[in-house]
Amino acid sequence: MLELTVYGIIYGSIIALGAIGLTLIYGILRFANFAHGDLMSVGAYIALFLISVLFPVLGVPQERFGGTSFGWPLILAMPISAGVTALIAIALDQMFYRPLRARRASPVIVAMASLGAAFIVRNLIYIFWGPDKISYFPGLYRPAWQLPFDIRIRPDELIIVILALSLVASVYLFLQKTKLGKAMRATADNPDLARVTGINTERVRLWTWGIGAGLAALAGIMYGVNAQLYPEMGWSFLLPLFAAAVLGTVGNPYGALIGGLVIGIVQRLSTEWLNPAYQPAVAFLVLIVVLLVRPQGIFGGRS
Amino acid sequence: MELTRLIVSVTFGVLGGWLFSFFGRSLFVRLGLAILGALLLGATIVLAPREWVAYLLAPAITACLYAVLALGLNIQWGLTGLFNIGIAAFFAVGAFTSALITKPMPTGLAAEYTKQLFGWNLPFIYGVLGAALVCGVIALLIGLLTLRLREDYLAIATIGIAESLRLVFQNERWLANGPQPLSGIPKPLFCLVEDPPCVWLPSFIRELLAPLDSRDYGVMLLVLLALSLMGLFWLLQMVTRSPWGRVLRAIREDEAATSAFGKNVFAFKIQAFVLGACVMGIGGALFTASVSTIDFGLFHPMSYTFMIWVMLMAGGSGNHKGAVFGAFAIWAIWVGTTFLSDAVVPFQFKTQVFYVRYLLVGVLLIAILLFRPQGILPEEKGQQ
Structure with a gap:
């Protein structure tokens, strides 16, 4: 049980990173971004390209720290991939979503466009990497540490949790302390009021895409460190992401953090009684319970 | 001839x-x-030429199936504005329900290899009705849960139910043979091509059909599917041109105004969602007629959710004619480009070309949304 909870926190912190971006986009751009999971895949695959193709050519040192996957390749790949993914998301916004916004298309139409974008992105991955599962470092021996209370954990997983939680903390600080962060929260709260008070909402939207997609890319890479990449990975993350965002109240990044951890822990704990294959369905079950009991989420005021 | x-x-x-x-x-x-x-x-x-006729048969049958699914989606999205991203799941559930109703329970050694919840060995029409019923019940549950909430929650819930059903079907062997394919699905009206043909037919038709043999079943299937499609189209046209259909359009255009006129918006939305799901279920049942084996891997969202969306949006959502035309047009382009890429592209790039074509489908969807949201055959205003 305790061990499953720990695994749940590891997995949940990855969900949380994705869900924070999803909920910010949901709150500020006012539509359900069905391409968010695929942004995670994009980030993961760009890192794969850097690690397996570009860095060896450039002669980046390959050695890694101890029994972990982390070494210069991964450390360099993370920010570069996050940046590139952010640019891709902004480009998608300027090409597809902005014209729809300008026409005041309904949120459902924009959501449908995001479905199209997801489709394009996923098939690009299929074209370049094919449908097979791929690892960042195939054949790497990564022994697990034996911790007290019968918990076994890989050093990689420890790094992932620490990294994810510190990223979440910096997002928190960014939203609380910086002017841009405050503007983002204000826009999520009430876009018209935000515009009236002189906030450049178009700039806020660009930053939202950048931050949301960057976090998604990092989440995708962290998932890839601990598992294997496959083109549909983002699609299968979509359900936990939405469950986390809805549970933590749409538009509320702190809620998404809590939601992500809860979903992650519940999914992992469910394997105690259920076939592990059902974990996405468990996320959906949590979502159903939330919609039945408290559709506005844990941090929502009135519905 | x-x-x-x-x-x-x-x-x-x-x-x-x-x-x-x-x-x-x-x-x-x-x-x-x-x-x-x-x-x-x-x-x-x-x-x-003779071999062309055989080549064209299968795509024409598939186009009819796609058109049925597009009609189902048109009721949900086109008329009422309900966002369903789980089409493939309704299609699959319809197919499995119909398969279990129409096929017998395996006996003897076969029972070791094929597990299924039940096998009623009933005529095809019961399979169609059962498929519609089961899909309708699933849609009712999703609708009751989400249709009171914000509109995109329905979309999320349909993804959820689609993924969950996929997991259940792929992991529970007792239900419909789990990850193994479910085979031996009976062919409806197969007696038409048997010798001698169905006993219940009038004798002059039996004489007419006498030259057919079992290899010609595909031809009969095409007739069956084309007739089913046109019958469904006519039925839905009647239903949605009624006052009931007008309320659906009113909800799509302005929910608040519709409810101000005393209409129970929630109830109408549920009815529309359920009806659309029933049509998708019927599509699944019809699909089982064209194959003898199904497994859940066939019902991939790429081919049966996104494609249907593109077909409906391209054809013209809100217009049943648009839904049908979109299905035929997009499928014709898809099949045409298959032939083209088979002829032109070198062997080693075959898989990539497949995904390039899917990618173009995504581009097409966004292009339609940006440049021609009303589709090729826009909704006919004023006629309803």
């Missing part, structure tokens, strides 16, 4: 005339277009 070719050319002619007639506004023009379309497609089959 042999009998099979005659039947295929008549069916193609009827379908072609029907599709062409969508583009006419007055009765006169429609009639002219229908004759033109019928002659064009009918003549193609009459004059085509």
